[in-house]
Amino acid sequence: xxxxxxxxxxxxxxxxxxxxxxxxxxxxxxxxxxxxxxxxxxxxxxxxxxxxxxxxxxxxxxxxxxxxxxxxxxxxxxxxxxxxxxxxxxxxxxxxxxxxxxxxxxxxxxxxxxxxxxxxxxxxxxxxxxxxxxxxxxxxxxxxxx
Amino acid sequence: xxxxxxxxxxxxxxxxxxxxxxxxxxxxxxxxxxxxxxxxxxxxxxxxxxxxxxxxxxxxxxxxxxxxxxxxxxxxxxxxxxx
Numbered sequence: 001x002x003x004x005x006x007x008x009x010x011x012x013x014x015x016x017x018x019x020x021x022x023x024x025x026x027x028x029x030x031x032x033x034x035x036x037x038x039x040x041x042x043x044x045x046x047x048x049x050x051x052x053x054x055x056x057x058x059x060x061x062x063x064x065x066x067x068x069x070x071x072x073x074x075x076x077x078x079x080x081x082x083x084x085x086x087x088x089x090x091x092x093x094x095x096x097x098x099x100x101x102x103x104x105x106x107x108x109x110x111x112x113x114x115x116x117x118x119x120x121x122x123x124x125x126x127x128x129x130x131x132x133x134x135x136x137x138x139x140x141x142x143x144x145x146x
Numbered sequence: 147x148x149x150x151x152x153x154x155x156x157x158x159x160x161x162x163x164x165x166x167x168x169x170x171x172x173x174x175x176x177x178x179x180x181x182x183x184x185x186x187x188x189x190x191x192x193x194x195x196x197x198x199x200x201x202x203x204x205x206x207x208x209x210x211x212x213x214x215x216x217x218x219x220x221x222x223x224x225x226x227x228x229x
Contacts, residue, residue, distance in 0.1 A: 033229050046228065047152055047153055047156075048228070049150070049152060049202070049205070049221060049223070051205055052202060052205035052206075052221070055205060077228065077229075088228075088229065089228070089229050109229060112228060112229050113226075113227075113228065113229040114226065115207070115226070116226060116228050116229075117152070117202070117221075117223065117226055117228075118226055118227065118228025118229070119152055119153035119154075119223065119224065119226060119227055119228070120227040120228065121153070131153055131154045131224065131227075132227045133225075133227070134224070134225035134226065134227050
């Protein structure tokens with residue numbers, strides 16, 4: 001099972017991960033990224049590159065299937081305005097044994113951060129908004145997998 | 147060629163996409179950025195720091211020295227920040 005979904009509506013973790021536990025395996029692992037109150041941020045806004053986003057996320061899932069013994073994987077990512085406290089992204093993987101699902105989940109979120117065409121803007125209570133800068137720590141985590 | 151812009155690049159230029167007839171001497175992305183920067187103050191602002199730009203040709207990430215070839219769409223954007 002391979003699932004990629006770009007959602008303009010709030011993400012339900014249950015829906016994003018549905019089916020992963022029904023694939024006959026012994027392990028499901030997941031990661032949820034949540035919009036965070038960083039120094040007065042009230043919401044973030046996510047822009048993406050339609051078409052390329054979906055193909056780049058599917059390519060990451062294909063690469064994860066090639067590297068680990070997976071039964072399923074899912075990536076669900078919000079776009080548009082996301083209030084603080086709401087999920088931005090849910091990544092999940094299913095496998096027979098836990099190591100494959102755990103490593104694949106880390107791979108998928110680390111590589112999503114550097115490879116998938118999303119851009120994040122932070123909105124503040126005073127009306128200001130700022131595009132978020134890419135972090136070198138994200139590059140470091142992503143390059144662990146190359 | 148269709149040009150598409152995202153995030154701060156889109157805001158500096160003022161449009162999300164445009165279609166341009168690039169001059170014949172424009173062979174790679176570096177040439178294209180250089181030529182586009184001369185088209186308006188917004189383009190010049192968006193492209194002033196090439197180290198902070200990323201590129202995709204027909205929706206595949208490519209480096210600054212990539213040849214344009216027969217590509218139909220060039221996307222120019224800042225480093226990605228999803229997740």
